[in-house]
Amino acid sequence: MTFLSPFAFALLSLAAPLLLLYFLKVRRRERTVSSVLLWESTPRDRQASTAFERFQRDPLLILQLLALLALALALARPTASVLGHGARKVVVVLDTSASMKATDVAPSRFAVAKKAARALVDRLSLGAEVMVIEAGVNPRVSAPLSRDHDRAATALAGAQAHDVPSRLAEAVRTARALTADDPHAEIQVFTDGTHPPAEGDGLGDPRIRWHGVGRRSDNVGITSFAIRKDYFSSFEYQAFLSLVNFGKTERSFAFTLELDGKTLAAKSLTLGPDVRRAMVVPFGNQGGGVVTARLDVTDDLVADNVAYAVLPPPRKIAVLLVTPGNLFLEKELRTDPQVSLQLRPPDAYGGGMEGFDVVVLDSVNPPRIGRGRYVLVNSAPGDVPDEVIERALAEAGATGLAGLDTVLARGYPGGTDLSGGQWQRIALARALCAVQLGAGLVLLDEPTAQLDVRGEAEIFDRILAATRRTTTILISHRFSTVRHADRICVLEHGKVVELGTHEELIAAGGRYRTMFELQASRFGDDGEPGASLDVLD
Amino acid sequence: MASRTVQEFFTPEFLARLERLSLVSRRPFRGRLTGERKSPRKGQSVEFFDYRPYGVGDDLRYVDWNIFGRLERLHVKLFLDEEDLRVHLLVDASASMGVGGKLAYAARLAAALGFVALVSLERVGAVLLRDRVAQAWPAARGRRHFVTLLEFLSRARADGATGLNRALESYAIGSREPGVAVVLSDLLDPAGFERGLRALVERRFDVHVLHVLAREDVDPPFGGDLRLRDSETAERREVTLDADGLQAYRLRLQRFLDGAERFCRSHEIGYRRVVSDTSIEQFVLSELKEVMLA
Secondary structure, three states: OOOOHHHHHHHHHHHHHHHHHHHOOOOOOEEEEOHHHHOOOOOOOOOOOEEEEEEEEHHHHHHHHHHHHHHHHOOEEOOOOOOOOOOOOEEHHHHHHHHHOOOOOOOHHHHHHHHHHHHHHHOOOOOOOEEEEEEEEEEEEEEEEEHHHHHHHHHHHHHOOOOOOHHHHHHHHHHHHHHHOOOEEEEEEEEEEOOOOOHHOOOOOOOOOEEEOOOOOEEEEEEEEEEEEEEOOOOOEEEEEEEEEEEEEOEEEEEEEEEEEEEEEEEEEEEOOOEEEEEEEEOOOOOOOOEEEEEOOOOOOOHHHHHEEEEEEOEEEEEHHHHHHHHHHHHHHHOOOOOEEEEEEEOOOOOOOOOOOEEEEEOOOOOOOOOOOEEEEEEOOOOHHHHHHHHHHHOOOOOOOOOOOOOOOOOOOOOOOOOHHHHHHHHHHHHHHHHOOOOOEEEEEEEOOOEEEEEEEEHHHHHHOOOOEEEEEEOOHHHHHOOOOOOOOEOOOOEEEEEOOOHHHHHHHHHHHHHHHHHHHOOOOOOOOOOOOOOOO | OOHHHHHHHHHHHHHHHHHHEEOOOOOOOOOOOOEOOOOOOOOOEEEEEEEEEOOOOOHHHHHHHHHHHHHHOOEEEEEEEEEOOEEEEEEEEEEEHHHHHHHHHHHHHHHHHHHHHHHHEEHHHHHOOOEEEEEEEEEEEEEHHHHHHHHHHHOOOOOOOOOOHHHHHHHHHHHOOOOOOEEOOOOOOOOOHHHHHHHHHHHHOOEEEEEEOOOHHOOOOOOOOEEEEEEOOOOOOOOEEOOOHHHHHHHHHHHHHHHHHHHHHOOEEEEEEEEEEOOOOHHHHHHHHHOEEO
8 A cells, every 4th residue: 555645644743732732721710719618620620640541531632633643544645556457448328218118028128228238237347337328318427437336237227218319329429428539448339229320420439339129110100290270260270190100010000189088080090011191180179178199009119109289278359349339340340259349439448459459440530549450440540630631642642632531432421432543642641641740661662653654753752852851661663763762672583683872783784774774765864754664574 | 096997987877876776685594583693783673574482592582472471372573684785796707708808897797786785785795706716805885895896896807717616616615694696707617607506506695697798709700710719728629610600609509508597597596698798787777677686
């Protein structure tokens, strides 16, 4: 035996002061009392006789000396060199994926793998070091590298298979990393081989030994299951399933789809070997619930014979109908089972969404509606002064088309309809009005498509003047409209082809310039009116 | 000089109040009965006490002839003589009395009692006790002796070992005139005090014990690791005085005090305990007034 830090024995010299301390007596103050008759010596006071006698009587000192000795010994780091075998290192990688639960070998693949791994650990000589890695979704070292075989055995006994896919390659990589390039190391992998790692993962490492468990792969399973809502009806659903027969033989089995125990569909199916089948099962349901898809089949893996999906309970759309009385609108809304309707007379409505999903305003002019989801029927926001509207109409060239209170639909009493160009002017007037009232972004999608060219140029100048302080996104085929923009983006087949100002793009001589010149030649340089045709269609 | 000593000890008001008091003896002393012994104070008033059959040698003057006329038997009258009282002031002057000013307190207490006795014309003697009777002030009567009594008591120094038993025994035997004996002591004697007090009682003294304690005997003002030195035997004892130790001390002290009091009660000895920081005036005028003074 040798000591790595023999200097630690210097600590033993502390014994001397320790002993000295024991020679010290409590220094006592002397007091004169009337009589010591009433005083008794405290029993913990010891009368000193010989030093040796005192030590004998003092187990505390003995204990302290022993503690000091132990401390010094520990700090001196005694080491013993023993001749032994070259350290054999064994890393046990145990596949814990769902397929290990298969019962083609009794009692299950996992139990068999555990047993084999245990046998391997038990066979190891005493000097060998063992490590256990469980290969689940993430590799987990459940017993670090040590000679403690019992610990490895405990880790193996405690391992459990989970309903997860395996990342065996990762676990093997971990094992290789932990053993570095030690040639004595062995990596023993216990798996059923359902998720074979790719060749690039260093699996050619000669230190890896594969132990396969499982004889056959006789399994029919549900590999995907989803429930989707029908587009057209709120209470119609479709269940999407994929079923796969992994086995080598044709299998016939019963398939059931249940909602909270109530059978939605039952079918007898036959799947050939290695056949995947997708199924769509439509069903109707008015509430939430748990949908269970079940295969009544006896195979090696039970876990994938059942699948579940949860239907959230549908939420109704809260609609507030503010109307002085409109039987048709009310009836219409009430027929939709998804709508929970609440009626309110106009004088009880103070504006705002009031927590509803949709507010329908019928023949109501609320003072202010703000942001939200509104359906305005025969209504106009009442907070816009008439002169603002008049001015916006004038700027859009729509003055005198109709009175401000005229309903622009033929169905209403006194209602009238407008032509396409007139509608466009009205729409522009509305946008201008919004700008006037503080809108920060104006989106104009072909705003002048139905206007004649002369009218267009005139109106467009007005729009530009009115929207000077707002961001305006203008979508147009007409280059005469576009050229006023600060930044032009040319789109072709859904992709941005060119980007820049009119001058830049003309100078660039690309797609924009070609089209601009083509279009301009139609009208002539002097802007003489011609047919208002879209060049690019 | 003399009057200054007096004033150092007592205020004039206190003396004036003492003057109106006198000592009470709880028993008439044997040998004071008229006819048994020749009284040194003839002509003093005589109080009838009892009858007794005539015996040969009785003074014929005391035969009650009215009784003889009725019963034709001779009886002599017995009288309780109002003889003066002999007062013994026994002050413990051992070294332990020096701790905490007990001796000075005892001396003042003795002086106060002596003053009361002298003023009421009792015969007062005082002695200092150590391991035996150390010093004595011869018995005297009359107010004029108060100054010398005071000087005797104020000169007392606490010194030497106690031998209360021996000192009291020898005093009891040596005293020819038993009377009221007031023992002023802390009773802290390794050999005990019971035998000495019993000797006084057996000699028919009317014994009072004024148990004087110092404040530091009752509440030790020290703590921690101590070496305690006995003031008399110079014996040393090492103690570590913490809350438990203090508690134990108090318990032992209480047992000692209770034992002393029980002993006195069972031997018809008057017992009063006083801590030396009590005012003398208060102690004498309120506590002693009920038992010794009237």
